[in-house]
Amino acid sequence: MKLCLKPSAMRRTRWHEYLVRFVFGGLVTMAAGLVADHCGPVMGGLFLAFPSIFPACVTLVQVHEEEDEKEDGKRSSVRKRMARQAAGATAMGTTLGGAGLFCFALVLWLSATRLSPWLLLGLAMLVWVIVNTLVLWLGQGLIARFAAHGDSCS
Amino acid sequence: MEHLIRFLIGGVVVSVFAALGDVFRPRILAGMFGAAPTIALATLGLTIATKGAEVVSLEGRSMLIGAVALSAHSPLASYLLLKRDWSSLPAALLAWMAWFVISFSLWALLLKATS
Numbered sequence: 001m002k003l004c005l006k007p008s009a010m011r012r013t014r015w016h017e018y019l020v021r022f023v024f025g026g027l028v029t030m031a032a033g034l035v036a037d038h039c040g041p042v043m044g045g046l047f048l049a050f051p052s053i054f055p056a057c058v059t060l061v062q063v064h065e066e067e068d069e070k071e072d073g074k075r076s077s078v079r080k081r082m083a084r085q086a087a088g089a090t091a092m093g094t095t096l097g098g099a100g101l102f103c104f105a106l107v108l109w110l111s112a113t114r115l116s117p118w119l120l121l122g123l124a125m126l127v128w129v130i131v132n133t134l135v136l137w138l139g140q141g142l143i144a145r146f147a148a149h150g151d152s153c154s
Numbered sequence: 155m156e157h158l159i160r161f162l163i164g165g166v167v168v169s170v171f172a173a174l175g176d177v178f179r180p181r182i183l184a185g186m187f188g189a190a191p192t193i194a195l196a197t198l199g200l201t202i203a204t205k206g207a208e209v210v211s212l213e214g215r216s217m218l219i220g221a222v223a224l225s226a227h228s229p230l231a232s233y234l235l236l237k238r239d240w241s242s243l244p245a246a247l248l249a250w251m252a253w254f255v256i257s258f259s260l261w262a263l264l265l266k267a268t269s
């Protein structure tokens with residue numbers, strides 16, 4: 001499985017799609033703070049792991065993939081199937097990403113009272129990166145099963 | 155004012171990670187970036203400054219449950235998309251509801267007594 005960057009994909013995203021993600025992300029962050037203020041940190045902490053942009057992510061992937069396949073001249077039924085496959089792969093990625101999020105939370109729980117804020121943030125992000133890298137390396141077979149048509153960078 | 159700051163920082167952090175997910179291939183990476191700790195990153199500094207490190211630690215413990223719910227909710231969307239030919243928005247919204255059920259159930263089972 002080859003990891004690569006496709007910067008041109010950013011141009012596919014329209015301004016209102018960026019706006020939706022910004023507003024959703026902002027609202028959920030604000031809501032997490034409000035829940036923590038009114039119900040305490042034990043309840044509020046749940047929302048730190050809320051999948052705020054999950055619907056926007058999978059929907060955008062499906063829409064963009066369908067547009068790409070339309071440009072390639074594929075039939076509607078084929079386009080829709082490939083687009084759902086890409087969205088399904090994205091959803092599976094969220095499952096795998098939960099491991100990194102879990103370890104990030106573990107660092108916060110165990111180290112918040114022991115480290116300075118910047119060190120805490122740096123350590124938690126480092127652990128997130130390492131765990132996600134490990135998951136990608138160990139899960140190559142599973143990832144290959146979910147490979148979607150638009151997964152190349154060419 | 156604090157909530158406005160949370161909204162703005164949260165919006166920026168979520169947008170950045172979502173944009174990163176757009177450019178990486180394979181697509182499965184977009185999903186992994188979708189599971190990035192964006193809300194925690196956006197609020198960590200503010201929470202430590204206003205409420206202290208103990209509160210961050212408590213929130214981190216609850217975040218563990220949220221992370222388990224996150225990993226558990228997305229296979230439902232994947233199944234609906236790949237096996238049941240659902241469209242992405244209804245599949246994702248149903249999976250969102252599953253997140254609430256799973257996380258609140260685990261919270262009630264494991265953490266409610268400590269709230």
